[in-house]
Amino acid sequence: MNALVLASTDGTLEFSTGMQDPVAGPGEALVHLQAAAVNRRDFWITRGGYPNIQAPCILGSDGAGIVEAVGKGVDPSWIGKQVVIYPSLDWGESQNAQGSDFRILGMPDHGTFAEKISVPAQQLTEKPPHLNMHEAAALPLAALTAYRALFSQGRLQSHESVLITGIGGGVATIGLKLAHACGARVLVSSSSEDKLARALALGATAGVNYTRENWSDELASSHGRVDLILDGAGGENFGELLPLVKPGGRVVSYGGTAGPSVTFPIRYHFWNQLQLIGSTMGSPTDFAEMITFVKKHDLKPEIDSVTPLEGGGDLIASMAGSPQFGKLVLQIS
Ligand SMILES: NC(=O)c1ccc[n+]([C@@H]2O[C@H](COP(=O)([O-])OP(=O)(O)OC[C@H]3O[C@@H](n4cnc5c(N)ncnc54)[C@H](OP(=O)(O)O)[C@@H]3O)[C@@H](O)[C@H]2O)c1
Known part of the structure; x- marks a missing residue:
């Protein structure tokens, strides 16, 4: 599959057409991504300014798409649903702060700048109906x-x-x-x-x-x-x-x-x-409350631009001067 991959720990980002398709393991769902969004974190990673950088790794914390398959133990009714992905992994039990296993999707775990991703099924939320795929992808982390x-x-x-x-x-x-x-x-x-x-x-x-x-x-x-x-x-x-x-x-x-x-x-x-x-990211409770609030008020994230996945490297580099107003979105398929 196509993906934007951090190829080395010095921050080199490559567009690869040959990454292996992920599969849905037990408890996971395979999402065919339609759009992703860039965060300042991706820029810091490509500049070597982020702790514990590992390579190779597909970057990207934000994504929206359609569930293509589910692994053992996951409700098959997810298949075919349009979803957004909650980007906090293993937040932990406390609402006050994240636990020691907390990670952000897209480093060290493979992220959303790819045609497909396999994530634990509890990371999925149905796409708010008033958002298109670009808007849905721009929502989660920010x-x-x-x-x-x-x-x-x-x-x-x-x-x-x-x-x-x-x-x-x-x-x-x-x-x-x-x-x-x-x-x-x-x-x-x-x-x-x-x-x-x-x-x-x-x-x-x-x-x-x-x-x-x-x-x-x-x-x-x-x-x-x-x-x-x-x-x-x-x-x-x-x-x-x-x-x-x-x-x-x-x-x-x-x-x-x-x-x-x-x-x-x-x-x-x-x-x-x-x-x-x-304050950092948010707990599952924060995410659920945010989605409810966004639906109740019909809110849409502000999108600065939409760029094909292949142009992601230049897009992330352009953040050096912060010309954007709102979110930079990547069109995947
Ligand atoms: N803790 C977390 O969980 C978490 C989550 C998301 C982001 N972050 C961090 O929060 C920051 C913003 O993230 P983002 O994704 O929203 O970034 P972004 O979209 O890249 O926004 C960068 C903006 O920062 C503003 N800025 C730069 N220098 C400034 C200054 N001296 N005073 C005030 N504003 C300044 C600029 O606003 P103007 O163009 O309007 O001047 C610029 O557009 C980043 O450092 C990111 O790493 C942390």
């Missing part, structure tokens, strides 16, 4: 991350306000849609005026360009401080976020696109009694 960060960890309420940083990101754009649908007031930041305008069109109340000096003062004086910040950037400027949070408010951090370490003004943290909360 929406799961945003849902847990906003609601399970961030405890966002409908009467509250939230600032979502770097709104061009895949997690950020679906985060905007989730937060807006719950009734919260959503502020956003971006490096791009065009992306800010697009976020306003999707329901954001206001946006500010974080590359401008004093952007956080500008935002606070025009729109007030927020109850919650959702941040996937981290980095040296993380500290600029804290004065934007109301006393008793929360900052949920789910990534470090701008850098792995942060410094921040500790006085804002303790004096304003802030809560700094980490």
Whole structure:
């Protein structure tokens, strides 16, 4: 079968036409993938910036397709169903945090950038009917991350306000849609005026360009401080976020696109009694709740572009400059 394969641990990605078809083992389902979606994680892996990289490995955490076969012990009524794949493997028993066996689909286990994948049947969820295959493939990892960060960890309420940083990101754009649908007031930041305008069109109340000096003062004086910040950037400027949070408010951090370490003004943290909360992917409960929420509000992930699987290598490389607004989707068949 065709697949995008990480060929060596230095990050070399190859389009292969000769990967062996997987088979459904006991407890597994074989999915004929129609579409997949790219995440920043795939970019980090190809740059060697991810822990425990193993090769060869088919990358890809997000996928949607049709169940072609099932292994022993799996309900055969799955065959022929259109499905999305829950990308957290072996999350564990606790809702508070993942267990030690937790893995993300697409490294070290073979992922979704392929014509077929075999996954444990408990990873399957029926595709929400209002989504096409591209939209369904764009949903799982980003929406799961945003849902847990906003609601399970961030405890966002409908009467509250939230600032979502770097709104061009895949997690950020679906985060905007989730937060807006719950009734919260959503502020956003971006490096791009065009992306800010697009976020306003999707329901954001206001946006500010974080590359401008004093952007956080500008935002606070025009729109007030927020109850919650959702941040996937981290980095040296993380500290600029804290004065934007109301006393008793929360900052949920789910990534470090701008850098792995942060410094921040500790006085804002303790004096304003802030809560700094980490969040990663999500539990089976988070995933089920996210799918229910997305169906209830007819939400669709924002798709930047759709590219054939063969072009996946160039697509992932293009993420260096973050030109995208929303998700980068791969068309498989
Ligand atoms: N913990 C988890 O489970 C989890 C899950 C998913 C993602 N992540 C991590 O979260 C981050 C975002 O993931 P993604 O897939 O949504 O990435 P993405 O789609 O590649 O988004 C990247 C965006 O980050 C924004 N950004 C870059 N530098 C920034 C800065 N200094 N301040 C604010 N925003 C900045 C940019 O927004 P603008 O273009 O608007 O400026 C850019 O478009 C990545 O680091 C990823 O590894 C973690």
